[in-house]
Structures are given as C-alpha cells and as structure tokens.
Amino acid sequence: MKKLLTITVLAAMVTTLAAREVMVKGSDTLLNLVQNLAEAFGTASPDITVSVAGGGSGVGINAIMSGETDVANASRPIKSKEISTARSNGINPVEYAIAIDGVCVIVNAANPVEKLTVSQFGQLYQGKLANWSAVGGPNKKVSLYGRQPNSGTFVYVRDEAVKGEYAPAMRQMNGNAQIVEGVKADEGALGYVGVGYAREPGIKVLSLSKDGASFYSPLDKEAVDAGTYPLARPLFQYTNGKARGDAKAFIEFELGEAGQKIVEEEGFYPLTQGYKDKNAANLQ
Amino acid sequence: MPASNKPAEVSGTPPQGRTGTGQPRLRLRKLTDKSAGVLFWVNSLLSAVILLGILAFLLYYGVRTFRETPVVGFLFGTKWNPDAYGEPSYGIIPLLVGSFLTTLIALLIAVPAGIAGAIVISERLKGWVRVTVKTMVELFAGFPSVVLGFFGLVVLAPLIARVFHVPSGLNLLNAGVLLGLMSLPTIISVTDDALRVVPHSYREAAYALGATPWTTAFRIVLPAARSGILAAVMLGFGRAVGETMVVLMVAGNAAIIPHSLFDPIRTITSTIAIELGESAFGSTHFYALFALGFVLFLIALGTNLVAESLIRREKRSFTL
Numbered sequence: 001m002k003k004l005l006t007i008t009v010l011a012a013m014v015t016t017l018a019a020r021e022v023m024v025k026g027s028d029t030l031l032n033l034v035q036n037l038a039e040a041f042g043t044a045s046p047d048i049t050v051s052v053a054g055g056g057s058g059v060g061i062n063a064i065m066s067g068e069t070d071v072a073n074a075s076r077p078i079k080s081k082e083i084s085t086a087r088s089n090g091i092n093p094v095e096y097a098i099a100i101d102g103v104c105v106i107v108n109a110a111n112p113v114e115k116l117t118v119s120q121f122g123q124l125y126q127g128k129l130a131n132w133s134a135v136g137g138p139n140k141k142v143s144l145y146g147r148q149p150n151s152g153t154f155v156y157v158r159d160e161a162v163k164g165e166y167a168p169a170m171r172q173m174n175g176n177a178q179i180v181e182g183v184k185a186d187e188g189a190l191g192y193v194g195v196g197y198a199r200e201p202g203i204k205v206l207s208l209s210k211d212g213a214s215f216y217s218p219l220d221k222e223a224v225d226a227g228t229y230p231l232a233r234p235l236f237q238y239t240n241g242k243a244r245g246d247a248k249a250f251i252e253f254e255l256g257e258a259g260q261k262i263v264e265e266e267g268f269y270p271l272t273q274g275y276k277d278k279n280a281a282n283l284q
Numbered sequence: 285m286p287a288s289n290k291p292a293e294v295s296g297t298p299p300q301g302r303t304g305t306g307q308p309r310l311r312l313r314k315l316t317d318k319s320a321g322v323l324f325w326v327n328s329l330l331s332a333v334i335l336l337g338i339l340a341f342l343l344y345y346g347v348r349t350f351r352e353t354p355v356v357g358f359l360f361g362t363k364w365n366p367d368a369y370g371e372p373s374y375g376i377i378p379l380l381v382g383s384f385l386t387t388l389i390a391l392l393i394a395v396p397a398g399i400a401g402a403i404v405i406s407e408r409l410k411g412w413v414r415v416t417v418k419t420m421v422e423l424f425a426g427f428p429s430v431v432l433g434f435f436g437l438v439v440l441a442p443l444i445a446r447v448f449h450v451p452s453g454l455n456l457l458n459a460g461v462l463l464g465l466m467s468l469p470t471i472i473s474v475t476d477d478a479l480r481v482v483p484h485s486y487r488e489a490a491y492a493l494g495a496t497p498w499t500t501a502f503r504i505v506l507p508a509a510r511s512g513i514l515a516a517v518m519l520g521f522g523r524a525v526g527e528t529m530v531v532l533m534v535a536g537n538a539a540i541i542p543h544s545l546f547d548p549i550r551t552i553t554s555t556i557a558i559e560l561g562e563s564a565f566g567s568t569h570f571y572a573l574f575a576l577g578f579v580l581f582l583i584a585l586g587t588n589l590v591a592e593s594l595i596r597r598e599k600r601s602f603t604l
Contacts, residue, residue, distance in 0.1 A: 058367075058562025066565060085564055143451040148537065149367035150562035158369055165369050168378075171454055171548045172537035172558075178437075185442055186451045 026060015478512020
C-alpha cells in the first residue's frame with residue numbers, strides 16, 4: 001500500500017513535470033476508442049501527451065464539474081442538474097460529439113431469439129418478463145446483465161428504453177467487456193454494450209423495433225445514421241468552456257479525417273453532418 | 285495500535301541509582317530519556333487523534349444524509365437505488381445482508397481450515413519446515429486482492445456455473461469462497477500464535493497421562509487457547525468484511541437480498557467503491573456513502589476492540 005502510494009506520488013510528480021498534457025477521463029464505452037485516438041494523436045504531435053482514464057461517464061462528468069480533468073468522456077448527455085452544479089463551481093461545460101454508437105442488445109449465441117421490440121426489452125429489464133418464452137424464445141429464465149450506475153450506458157438505456165427502474169436482480173458489471181464475458185458464458189443472458197464491443201464470437205446482437213413492425217440492427221450503419229435504430233446515440237466529450245490549446249488540438253484531431261477513420265476501425269460510426277456542424281460551432 | 289506503546293513506563297521511571305546531578309552526561313541522559321517519553325506520548329496520541337478524526341469526519345458528512353432522507357429509511361430500507369429513474373432510495377439492508385452473508389461463508393470455510401492448519405503448524409511441524417510453512421502462509425496474507433478477484437472472474441465463476449448448473453458464477457458463493465481464501469492466512473497465523481502461548485507443561489502433563497499428540501492438540505491445547513482463537517476469528521472477520529476489490533469483481537453487485545447461494549449480492553465496501561466517483565460533491569448520494577462508511581467503520585472498530593481484548597486476556601492468563 002505504502003509502495004503504491006509512493007509510486008502514485010512519483011508518477012504524479014513526473015507527469016506534472018512533462019509540461020504539455022491533456023487529461024481525459026470518463027466513459028468506459030469510449031475508453032478503448034479514445035485511447036487509440038490518443039495514441040495516434042501522440043504520433044502526430046509527439047510533444048503533447050494525452051492520458052486517458054476510465055471510471056464511467058458519471059465519473060468523467062463529475063471530474064469536469066469539479067475541474068479535475070481537461071476533457072470528460074461521456075456516453076450520455078450531461079444532465080441539466082449537472083450543468084447547474086458545474087456553473088455554480090464556475091465551470092461551463094461545452095459539448096462535442098465524437099462518434100456515433102448503436103447500443104447493442106446482446107444474447108448468448110445459443111439463444112434462438114433474433115429480435116425484440118423496445119417495450120419487450122424494457123419489460124425484460126424491469127423484471128416484468130422473466131422467461132425467454134414470453135418473447136418467443138425457449139423456456140429459460142432470463143438473467144440480466146447491465147452496467148453500474150456510474151456508467152453513461154446504464155443511464156442512457158434506462159432512460160431511453162427501460163423507462164423505469166432496472167430489476168434489482170440485474171447483475172451490475174464493471175465495463176462492457178465484462179458484460180460480453182458474462183453473456184458468452186450464460187445461455188439465458190440478456191445484456192447491452194456499445195457497438196464497439198459487440199462484434200465478438202459467442203454472442204448475438206438482436207434487432208430492435210420501436211413500433212413492432214420494422215426491426216433494425218445496430219450493425220447496420222444506415223439504420224444507426226438515420227436514427228431508425230432505437231438505441232442510436234452520439235458519444236460525447238466535454239470541456240470547461242470552449243476547448244483551448246492542446247485540448248483543442250486533440251479534439252480537432254478526433255473530429256478530423258484521421259480521427260474519424262479510427263472511430264470506424266474501432267467499430268463505432270463516424271459523425272453525421274448535423275453533429276459536425278454543432279461541433280464546429282463549439283470549437284470556434 | 286495505540287495499546288502497544290507504553291508511554292507511562294518510559295517517562296514515569298527516571299533512572300535511579302547514583303544521583304550525581306552535577307554531571308553533564310547524566311543530565312544529557314535525563315534529557316534524552318524525557319524527550320523519548322514525550323515522543324512516545326505524541327505518537328500514541330497521534331494515532332488516537334487520527335482514529336477519532338476519521339470517525340468525526342465520517343460522522344460530519346454522514347449525518348447530512350438525513351437532511352433529505354429519514355434515518356429509519358436508511359437503517360431499515362430494503363432498497364438501495366440512489367441513482368434511480370424515479371425517486372432515489374437509500375436502504376442499507378441489502379448491503380448489510382450482502383456484507384454479512386459473504387463474511388459468514390468466508391468464515392465457514394476459513395475457520396475450520398484455518399484452525400486445522402494452525403494445529404498442524406504449531407503442534408506437528410518442527411524446525412525449518414515449520415518456519416517455511418508459516419512464512420508462506422504469512423506471505424499469502426499480502427497477496428494482491430485484485431489478482432484473486434481476477435482468478436474468481438475467469439476460473440472460479442465458470443467452474444461454479446458448470447458444477448452447480450446455474451446461469452452465472454458471479455454470485456454470493458464465489459465472493460464468499462474467495463473471501464474465505466483471503467482471511468485464511470490471518471486466521472492461521474493468529475491461531476498459531478495463540479497455540480504457541482499455551483505452556484509446554486500442559487502438553488507434557490497430557491503426554492504423561494498417555495494422550496496421543498492429536499488428542500493433546502484437540503482436547504488440551506485447543507481449549508486452552510480458545511480466547512486467542514476467537515480473536516483470530518474476529519480478525520479474519522474484519523479482513524473479510526472490509527475487503528473491496530474481490531467482491532466488487534465477482535459478486536455480481538446486484539443490491540438485492542439473496543434467496544440462494546447463487547444470487548448476486550452487493551456489499552457495503554463495493555457500493556462505496558462503485559458510487560463515490562460519480563456522486564456529485566454535496567449531494568445526498570455523496571453523504572449517504574459517508575454514512576455507509578461510518579457503519580462499516582463501526583463494524584470494523586467493534587470487531588477489532590473485541591479481538592484486542594481477547595488477545596490481552598489470553599496473554600494475561602499464560603505469561604505470568
């Protein structure tokens with residue numbers, strides 16, 4: 001413990017000595033992507049170090065609200081209550097969308113169910129439907145896998161699709177990768193992860209429908225771009241005031257051609273024109 | 285701990301004997317003696333002050349929870365959901381039950397195994413074998429919990445799921461077994477110390493009456509060391525109830541009151557670890573986590589005090 005403390009203190013001292021650093025913190029869904037972006041940015045501009053940490057969107061937004069980070073990653077938009085808390089601390093969060101995500105509803109590869117309506121999905125997660133036979137599957141108990149409350153995906157899925165409390169028995173996993181592992185090992189599993197984590201053997205991505213008539217898959221880029229896939233969402237970064245200096249350089253890199261190419265390589269979707277225009281206005 | 289420093293003895297007994305106060309050397313010695321005494325006093329006071337400071341700090345933040353949520357709802361509520369879709373709820377019962385049950389399972393595993401291990405180490409092993417085994421046990425006490433948690437995640441969880449035909453191995457049983465492994469070294473080590481304190485004349489008397497070594501160990505040495513063993517169990521309890529990383533990784537973290545060994549659970553410690561980072565400073569949620577910390581502190585403090593007094597009683601009865 002003491003050793004760990006010494007190392008942390010030393011590391012903190014070393015990083016403060018290295019003059020040009022951008023600190024990024026927050027969403028676990030964005031963690032891999034932004035780490036790759038930071039690496040590529042580091043090759044392009046070697047004198048700026050971008051350090052990326054996870055912890056969840058809530059942790060990132062909390063850190064920007066208290067001025068502890070330069071950039072916050074968030075897989076959900078900042079809440080109005082959080083904005084007012086930030087303002088009372090003299091901090092003015094400015095939003096940039098950096099990628100588009102379709103939250104993927106996943107089941108074990110052995111599960112014959114292929115599609116769900118949003119309302120079925122909500123009832124499953126509220127615990128009102130407890131058996132797969134209720135949605136056309138086998139007679140098997142549904143075991144729910146979700147994220148922890150510090151996760152933006154946890155909040156986004158609850159507010160947009162579940163529209164109620166999650167069933168208390170839902171297992172709260174620490175990150176997307178753990179949900180994927182859990183679902184792989186459990187034939188009755190139901191889970192949700194960012195699209196960047198869903199292309200894995202052993203799991204199956206379900207199609208979703210708002211109206212029960214037309215079903216769309218989050219792996220279908222057009223459905224996500226057009227917003228016909230019900231759980232399509234932008235992934236955000238926040239800065240205190242309009243981004244300046246090194247943080248601005250990093251965000252511009254992410255939004256540029258090279259950055260958006262990495263977004264696609266990581267399995268997420270590049271920004272549509274509407275978001276690009278909004279970002280441009282916030283970078284001016 | 286503060287009790288181990290005995291400042292009164294140091295400062296209270298000035299060197300007797302030749303009273304040549306005029307000699308500068310003796311004056312110097314008296315001065316160092318006095319300052320050493322003061323140093324010990326300050327040290328033991330400091331640890332007491334820090335302890336009380338933490339307690340006051342937890343209490344100061346913790347009580348603010350109750351400006352927005354009633355104490356009764358906090359202590360007896362069966363739902364913990366501070367970041368809710370609708371109204372938040374702050375009932376700690378599921379978390380208390382989670383902490384209690386994982387610890388119970390841990391002790392059910394670690395106490396019999398630990399006492400058996402300690403008997404072997406203390407009564408049967410001799411010389412360098414004994415020293416080696418004891419050192420290895422004590423080394424295991426410092427095993428990083430995150431590694432053990434990872435083991436639980438990738439090895440134990442699929443194993444439990446397969447053996448018991450349950451959907452997922454991230455549950456109460458997994459967390460309990462791993463916590464048992466974690467508190468085992470503490471229990472073995474402290475029990476071994478307690479057994480060693482039992483005077484050798486007890487064993488010799490038993491042998492003289494024709495008892496076998498095993499009978500002696502179980503019927504004579506073990507009962508004689510019972511309060512020390514109880515202290516070992518208490519320390520193991522403290523280790524298990526305060527552990528965070530392992531349960532965070534393998535318990536499934538659903539804040540429910542479990543109906544079976546295979547239900548997921550959430551402990552007090554993992555709740556603080558999960559939620560402190562995202563709760564806004566000054567929110568009820570933030571303060572409620574300090575109130576949780578206060579509850580945990582009371583549990584840990586209580587067990588440590590009981591254990592300490594038991595160990596002291598043990599020493600008094602045999603070292604005369």
